[in-house]
Amino acid sequence: MTVPASTIWVINPNTTESMTAAMVDCARAVVAPGTHVVGVTSEIGPASIESHYDEALSVPGVLRAVERGERGGADGYVIACFGDPGLDAAREVASGPVVGIAEAAMRTASYLGRGFSVVTTLGRTMGRAADLAEHYGMQRFCRGIHACEIAVLDLDGDPEARKIVTEACRDAIEADGSDVVVLGCAGMADMCASISADLGVPVVDGVTAATLTAQSLVAMGLRTSTRGEFAAPPPKDYLTG
Amino acid sequence: MTVPASTIWVINPNTTESMTAAMVDCARAVVAPGTHVVGVTSEIGPASIESHYDEALSVPGVLRAVERGERGGADGYVIACFGDPGLDAAREVASGPVVGIAEAAMRTASYLGRGFSVVTTLGRTMGRAADLAEHYGMQRFCRGIHACEIAVLDLDGDPEARKIVTEACRDAIEADGSDVVVLGCAGMADMCASISADLGVPVVDGVTAATLTAQSLVAMGLRTSTRGEFAAPPPKDYLTG
Amino acid sequence: MTVPASTIWVINPNTTESMTAAMVDCARAVVAPGTHVVGVTSEIGPASIESHYDEALSVPGVLRAVERGERGGADGYVIACFGDPGLDAAREVASGPVVGIAEAAMRTASYLGRGFSVVTTLGRTMGRAADLAEHYGMQRFCRGIHACEIAVLDLDGDPEARKIVTEACRDAIEADGSDVVVLGCAGMADMCASISADLGVPVVDGVTAATLTAQSLVAMGLRTSTRGEFAAPPPKDYLTG
Amino acid sequence: MTVPASTIWVINPNTTESMTAAMVDCARAVVAPGTHVVGVTSEIGPASIESHYDEALSVPGVLRAVERGERGGADGYVIACFGDPGLDAAREVASGPVVGIAEAAMRTASYLGRGFSVVTTLGRTMGRAADLAEHYGMQRFCRGIHACEIAVLDLDGDPEARKIVTEACRDAIEADGSDVVVLGCAGMADMCASISADLGVPVVDGVTAATLTAQSLVAMGLRTSTRGEFAAPPPKDYLTG
Amino acid sequence: MTVPASTIWVINPNTTESMTAAMVDCARAVVAPGTHVVGVTSEIGPASIESHYDEALSVPGVLRAVERGERGGADGYVIACFGDPGLDAAREVASGPVVGIAEAAMRTASYLGRGFSVVTTLGRTMGRAADLAEHYGMQRFCRGIHACEIAVLDLDGDPEARKIVTEACRDAIEADGSDVVVLGCAGMADMCASISADLGVPVVDGVTAATLTAQSLVAMGLRTSTRGEFAAPPPKDYLTG
Amino acid sequence: MTVPASTIWVINPNTTESMTAAMVDCARAVVAPGTHVVGVTSEIGPASIESHYDEALSVPGVLRAVERGERGGADGYVIACFGDPGLDAAREVASGPVVGIAEAAMRTASYLGRGFSVVTTLGRTMGRAADLAEHYGMQRFCRGIHACEIAVLDLDGDPEARKIVTEACRDAIEADGSDVVVLGCAGMADMCASISADLGVPVVDGVTAATLTAQSLVAMGLRTSTRGEFAAPPPKDYLTG
Incomplete structure (x- = not known):
């Protein structure tokens, strides 16, 4: 029996690319053959996350990355900051499982x-x-x-x-x-x-633990339930400042 | 003895101005003489908040409103959405108390x-x-x-x-x-x-309850502790997408 | 719009009048214009409350004070001892809100x-x-x-x-x-x-916090629910020793 | 080996003597040979306890009964109302164990x-x-x-x-x-x-359960610890209204 | 980078071999290439586990299976009954991680x-x-x-x-x-x-979830901590009835 | 009124007879006249219990002792090891109350x-x-x-x-x-x-406390409910290794 290959997007919620590279190395060292790890650095928000304020302002970038992942073939996601910023919201918009590192x-x-x-x-x-x-x-x-x-x-x-x-x-x-x-x-x-x-x-x-958790969820065909709270968000007008 | 006048900013985290007007009417009906209620509608984000996704994207607007309040003489703040979006972050940047309606x-x-x-x-x-x-x-x-x-x-x-x-x-x-x-x-x-x-x-x-709570905290000279977690956030580079 | 004047009875559950006077000064320093603070010293019970025994024996005096307040026009009550003695019972007999300082x-x-x-x-x-x-x-x-x-x-x-x-x-x-x-x-x-x-x-x-909480509850027209547990107690024969 | 005889006072916190008699019968039916059950009806307070108010006003009578028990040779006490009124206070003044029926x-x-x-x-x-x-x-x-x-x-x-x-x-x-x-x-x-x-x-x-619990505690020589919270209450001036 | 092959023993705590076969099929369908699943049926105890009594009597068989696994090259273990019988004890004797299906x-x-x-x-x-x-x-x-x-x-x-x-x-x-x-x-x-x-x-x-969890723990080089509670049990004389 | 004599089996879950003797002495010193304490040493399992492994392997011996007690006229049981091994299972098979010393x-x-x-x-x-x-x-x-x-x-x-x-x-x-x-x-x-x-x-x-608890439960005619979880276990085939 063969488990099909899967692609896990590891999203770094801060904008520091060297951190993304380092954590992706760690994740790649433990995944199964056939699991592809894609590192993604947030394009908007703080260079590091060290306050509630930083964390709040990192969330839009995380969500934008998930939306890109949906178009780009991600089977699962890791949010790679220990505050797990935007996890609930990401689960509403992702079609695969989303796992926070904390x-x-x-x-x-x-x-x-x-x-x-x-x-x-x-x-x-x-x-x-x-x-x-x-x-x-x-x-x-x-x-x-x-x-x-x-x-x-x-x-x-x-x-x-x-x-x-x-x-x-x-x-x-x-x-x-x-x-x-x-x-x-x-x-x-x-x-x-x-x-x-x-x-x-x-x-x-948490980065390796979350990546392997996402890998396992994908292997079992499991994703966030859409039965209620985590269904796709209702469409809405948004003002962009 | 005279308690000095105070100004409470009631921030509507969504962008729908009619909601702001209605809630400010309610708050004004119960505040003490000398308490000024200022209604503020968020300038960025969703027209209403009905998902984790909406809520996450409302937070930057809430924080921007608080930052304006700091320059505009607010003595205290109310975040007037029942999800209390951005409350912890707002407490880091406000010099007066911040109260969520939930x-x-x-x-x-x-x-x-x-x-x-x-x-x-x-x-x-x-x-x-x-x-x-x-x-x-x-x-x-x-x-x-x-x-x-x-x-x-x-x-x-x-x-x-x-x-x-x-x-x-x-x-x-x-x-x-x-x-x-x-x-x-x-x-x-x-x-x-x-x-x-x-x-x-x-x-x-919650709108009236939070406004009166903020009024009382201001009257007692109380605000968020800056001893640790809620001190002003460390300065940071931010990418704006 | 004008919030009508209100009267808050601050009940000291012990019998030491100097303590009542001091705490009333603190409460008066923070209330809104139009809020009248009335200090009441318990007429029966211990001079100070430092044991479960003291606290138990202070409760009849607290309840008697609330019953006087009902006849005397109190809009709300504060029980001003950190053990909040008699709070649940007072809520059954008071027609306005009752707040403990703890x-x-x-x-x-x-x-x-x-x-x-x-x-x-x-x-x-x-x-x-x-x-x-x-x-x-x-x-x-x-x-x-x-x-x-x-x-x-x-x-x-x-x-x-x-x-x-x-x-x-x-x-x-x-x-x-x-x-x-x-x-x-x-x-x-x-x-x-x-x-x-x-x-x-x-x-x-707690004295100032409770007084302002009572002031706010009165301003919102809120009092203890009478829907069940806190309805007026059923009439009963009482032996007085 | 012989466990010495012991005396348990079962205190009815309300003033209705027929209730005391009935509950004492139940307790006597289960105690060990050598355990004496003494029924005590409160001398002050309500005829039955059906509110926080009733309960609060029953406590002074319970404490008075315990104080009598101390002079009358009680080895342990049961407070026989399901609200366990005055239990903490009774433990401060009793030299033997005190057990609530709830x-x-x-x-x-x-x-x-x-x-x-x-x-x-x-x-x-x-x-x-x-x-x-x-x-x-x-x-x-x-x-x-x-x-x-x-x-x-x-x-x-x-x-x-x-x-x-x-x-x-x-x-x-x-x-x-x-x-x-x-x-x-x-x-x-x-x-x-x-x-x-x-x-x-x-x-x-609860009456039988509490009586047997008190019997067992007495048999083991156990009583409320006096190490801190439940030591004898400090002497104090009391006003009696 | 290559994660080395690993062997997971899936232990059925009851003695019914057909159940073992069915669950191993499920586990094999989701594991990564290089993960070997070995099904093991308990040799002592009940045919199925439907009471505390059954569960208690299944534990010696589970532990015996783990002890065999230690000699037989198991890298990790799954205890495949929803009561997770013997999990804490198994962790003391296994050198690899042990995961219960519940x-x-x-x-x-x-x-x-x-x-x-x-x-x-x-x-x-x-x-x-x-x-x-x-x-x-x-x-x-x-x-x-x-x-x-x-x-x-x-x-x-x-x-x-x-x-x-x-x-x-x-x-x-x-x-x-x-x-x-x-x-x-x-x-x-x-x-x-x-x-x-x-x-x-x-x-x-739980069978697939536990097998993939064990697979992930092995991939990360993680096993039960031996720092205290789960260190190898002290040697002891045992009577066998 | 006379409470009938009762027999409590105090089961030592380890196989060390001197421990059984010492604990039975303690229990006998506090029981009521008419309560017979029978000490029982487990016949299978570890000499002492100092790990999850020991505890797991002591349970079959505890259950065997309870089964003997059922035939031998026990009115109630004490499991006399602070881990309370096998307590839930023993409750399923005993017709009288079972009490753990912890x-x-x-x-x-x-x-x-x-x-x-x-x-x-x-x-x-x-x-x-x-x-x-x-x-x-x-x-x-x-x-x-x-x-x-x-x-x-x-x-x-x-x-x-x-x-x-x-x-x-x-x-x-x-x-x-x-x-x-x-x-x-x-x-x-x-x-x-x-x-x-x-x-x-x-x-x-715990030994004395549990023995007196069992004595009291027997005196009140109370035993484990058989309404659901603790009913007699369903009959089952058992392999004995």
């Missing part, structure tokens, strides 16, 4: 132990992560959310970043008594293996 | 009985209302969310609308065993008194 | 950030505050409840009290990572502004 | 199946029962609270009462899909066996 | 809409499904659990079974207002596609 | 204060205790679960054990701010009185 990371971690610790970038984003943990039913597994206070765009440039993130993870599992680490930023994807090796616990990166 | 309506209703029923427009928006009830801690008071299946812009034009909404409210309190009705759309604000008279229970409209 | 303080704080810390008097009262936070749906906002171990009646007399309370508030927001302080005793009302100035975060006093 | 009934029922239905008297008391179910951690077992709309004092006099209560229990377990019935009024204690026989499910009466 | 089905469904309905075999198993929904954090997505009252081993033999299950699914989504169906028995796996076609909503089968 | 200990503690701390043996068993606290509705009372890191079978042999457990209890109530201690292992039963004396707080041992 939801996939947390749910993946929930298979691996009793509790996980999230380690994210700036402390001001911890509230959003807590909201999502609750929204996804993962509050009972999420034992703590911690910040390493490195700005998103410094994760790549700062030579000390990997070390700081690793130590934040070590402190987190100790403080929380948790079994698993969840990396709280798409920009940390390429640190996943080394942190796991250093700490001796499973470390989950 | 949060104010639900919390106001929670003073009036053990449980309330929400009656909203289209069934597909019930999920968002449920999310907000939980987010605001009002899940324990919210006994049910019901739709009357009238589109937002038909609330005004349809001569039968008031009757249909009233009957939906009657059915809701009966089915839920609730004490109070919460109207789930800013476009229902002017039906509040008549429904309460017909049903013999308190009926809460 | 419920109003917590709900007001919930508009101002993700989480608040309560700072109260004696540690033995923290359990009651936790019960109320849950009962009002505010558990998710309440990040911690802390005691400064000053007896209620020493808040006024002890020259060090304001300093001790302020430091307890500072420690609380640090320990809890919270955005807002809620003062857990009516006797702290007059410390509100200075603590906020010292700490740089919003500080909510 | 808490004992619900916790006892939780050993017997996945879920129970509560059947109480008037619908207006259902809210209190729901509060208690939550407070005692029994919300997950409590599948529904139902009223038979018989006034407390008519349970005894009305020849149809037993039949009506039985049918309400039958409807409740059917509607809730529950395994067990909890009788929601001390005045139903003597119906327990016949309802169980008629319905074929366990039926729990 | 947990995978529910978490997979949670990507596809706001709420799902579970349709299972006998009503007496609904309690276990509810326990698992809570344990996995899926309670908020699980809107109802329904039984079609077909015994497990009759799912295959009864020509009417598919029709009865389909109608139970239709009734369930209608009653619950849910978006998605979760099939509550491994024996329903081969009905998944036809029910989805008939009802027009996503239908999730 | 459930009885936690529910008993909930009558004695606002919160308890559990002190158990090895840290790896804390997760199971947390699961049970939630399952029994006791999460809100359970303020912390702590390990003293003494293996079960060393509780008896190690002369330092009592001291270590006592200090762990002292640290626990301090860290948790709790009122009561729950001993998290049947092997600690005989330390109960001395720890309570040392710490000045109530200390609850």
Whole structure:
């Protein structure tokens, strides 16, 4: 029996192309033969997402990317920012499944132990992560959310970043008594293996977790239900400022 | 002792000016002497908000309105759509308090009985209302969310609308065993008194509830804490598509 | 349009008149023109409320005060002790809205950030505050409840009290990572502004918050629903010991 | 080994002596040899408890009874009204354990199946029962609270009462899909066996459940912790109106 | 880049080989090239699992199968009964990830809409499904659990079974207002596609969902954390009866 | 009136007879005249229970003991391991009530204060205790679960054990701010009185608490409901490996 090839669009909700490239590399390393990963950088919005304001203004770009994907043959989508911006809206307009990296990371971690610790970038984003943990039913597994206070765009440039993130993870599992680490930023994807090796616990990166979740949903022929809330949005007049 | 005059901007997140006018009338009928209500219609986004997609695309307009309010002397803000679009982001950029009509309506209703029923427009928006009830801690008071299946812009034009909404409210309190009705759309604000008279229970409209909440917060000198999550967002490069 | 004048009875459930006077001053400083605040000291019960036993024995006095208010033209009521003694019973007998200072303080704080810390008097009262936070749906906002171990009646007399309370508030927001302080005793009302100035975060006093909530409910014509649980109590024979 | 004799005071919080007599009979039928049950009728307060107002005004009488019990050799106490009035306060003043009939009934029922239905008297008391179910951690077992709309004092006099209560229990377990019935009024204690026989499910009466719980706590030498919240209340001046 | 081939053992906790064969067919239809699915039928325990008693007695067989898998080159495991029997214990002894079909089905469904309905075999198993929904954090997505009252081993033999299950699914989504169906028995796996076609909503089968989840975890190099609770069990003397 | 004599089987789920003897002594010290306590040591399974694996493999022995009790005149059962292994299954096969020591200990503690701390043996068993606290509705009372890191079978042999457990209890109530201690292992039963004396707080041992709970249920004529989930399991073919 042969599962047909599928194409997953990994959408970076910020406008920084180097981040897109790095996360696509991570996703490609784990997908099955026949799964094509397409990286897409948002064309409008903030260069990185570190506030509710940034996140709100990233959503129109995410939705525009999904609309392009619909015309471009995407079978499934990943929204690759840990705030999962625009996820509900994207599900209304996509014909294939849409997976956020926070939801996939947390749910993946929930298979691996009793509790996980999230380690994210700036402390001001911890509230959003807590909201999502609750929204996804993962509050009972999420034992703590911690910040390493490195700005998103410094994760790549700062030579000390990997070390700081690793130590934040070590402190987190100790403080929380948790079994698993969840990396709280798409920009940390390429640190996943080394942190796991250093700490001796499973470390989950949302970009790979979400891409494989999308791959699996496509393989099973599953997509967002259109029975009610997530049916295509009713047509409407829009003013563009 | 004299409480100084204050100015509350009531922002309609959709672009339909007649709705703004109607809701401002309701707010002005209840504010204290010295409270000025300014109605603001969003300049970009959808004509009405009936999906996650509409709501997501209304947020940039809400934030632009708040930014204008900051320059225009607003002491406090109301976001006058029952999905409370952009509330967290608005709190980061406003120097005065920001109140959503869903949060104010639900919390106001929670003073009036053990449980309330929400009656909203289209069934597909019930999920968002449920999310907000939980987010605001009002899940324990919210006994049910019901739709009357009238589109937002038909609330005004349809001569039968008031009757249909009233009957939906009657059915809701009966089915839920609730004490109070919460109207789930800013476009229902002017039906509040008549429904309460017909049903013999308190009926809460979010526009008036939120405006008076903002008035009270301003009177007490209270605004969103800037201690962490809701501090001004860090400056960032933005691409505008 | 003119909102008619209204009268709010602020009931002090303990029998200490100096506390009533101080809290009424705080309430009067924030109400709208046309709102009359009447301070009422309970005529029976304990001099201060610092146990479940004290609280239970304060309730008959609260109810007697409400019954006087019904004859005396009260439009709304505030129960001005952080245990909100007798709130449900008062709602059954009052024809206007009744607001507890704990419920109003917590709900007001919930508009101002993700989480608040309560700072109260004696540690033995923290359990009651936790019960109320849950009962009002505010558990998710309440990040911690802390005691400064000053007896209620020493808040006024002890020259060090304001300093001790302020430091307890500072420690609380640090320990809890919270955005807002809620003062857990009516006797702290007059410390509100200075603590906020010292700490740089919003500080909510329940007496003012509840008085303005009652003012707003009256302005909207809202009172406790009489549809079921809170209808007037059935007449009954009472033995008076 | 011999467990010493113990004395349990069963306090009826209302002033109706015939109810006390009936419930004491039920308790005596199940206690161990050596356990003495003393029935105590409150000397002040309402003839029956059917509102928050009644309940509030019953508490001083309950506390007075406990204070008498302390002088009279009580080893443990039962508060025999399904609203468990004054339970926290009684625990502060009693030197032996204090058990409410609602808490004992619900916790006892939780050993017997996945879920129970509560059947109480008037619908207006259902809210209190729901509060208690939550407070005692029994919300997950409590599948529904139902009223038979018989006034407390008519349970005894009305020849149809037993039949009506039985049918309400039958409807409740059917509607809730529950395994067990909890009788929601001390005045139903003597119906327990016949309802169980008629319905074929366990039926729990709180008076017997609480008396045996108190008996067991005394046998194990356990009483309310005095470590903090439930230590003896601090002495205080009281005004008696 | 090439993801290496992996082997997933799908363990049927009951002793009925025909069920194993049917479920393995379903799993093989969706796995990626390079994923080998090995079906394993338990050698001890009940022929089908329809009570807590059956489930308890199936666990030793599941653990024995995992121990064989450890020697036989399994990279990951699926426990293919909707009660997820022995899951925690299996995680202690397996060196690769272990996934239950209930947990995978529910978490997979949670990507596809706001709420799902579970349709299972006998009503007496609904309690276990509810326990698992809570344990996995899926309670908020699980809107109802329904039984079609077909015994497990009759799912295959009864020509009417598919029709009865389909109608139970239709009734369930209608009653619950849910978006998605979760099939509550491994024996329903081969009905998944036809029910989805008939009802027009996503239908999730746990066997395929769990197999793909195990495949993804293996691809990411993730397994149960050994940091604490799920470390290898301490050696112990065992009596075999 | 005379309550007839009853027989409670206290089943030790591990195979260590000295533990059975010690716990039966504790139970006999508190039961009523006329209650016979029969100690039963499991005939198959692990010598002590310190992992999910141990617990799973202890269940068949527990069920076999209950089946013997049914033939041997048991009126009620206690499962005397803090993981309450096999409790749901035992309820399906027993004709009298079945009580786990974790459930009885936690529910008993909930009558004695606002919160308890559990002190158990090895840290790896804390997760199971947390699961049970939630399952029994006791999460809100359970303020912390702590390990003293003494293996079960060393509780008896190690002369330092009592001291270590006592200090762990002292640290626990301090860290948790709790009122009561729950001993998290049947092997600690005989330390109960001395720890309570040392710490000045109530200390609850599950063996005695469960035995008295079973005694009370039998006295009231209550047993597990057979209305649905806990009816006798359907007959089934079993393979014995």
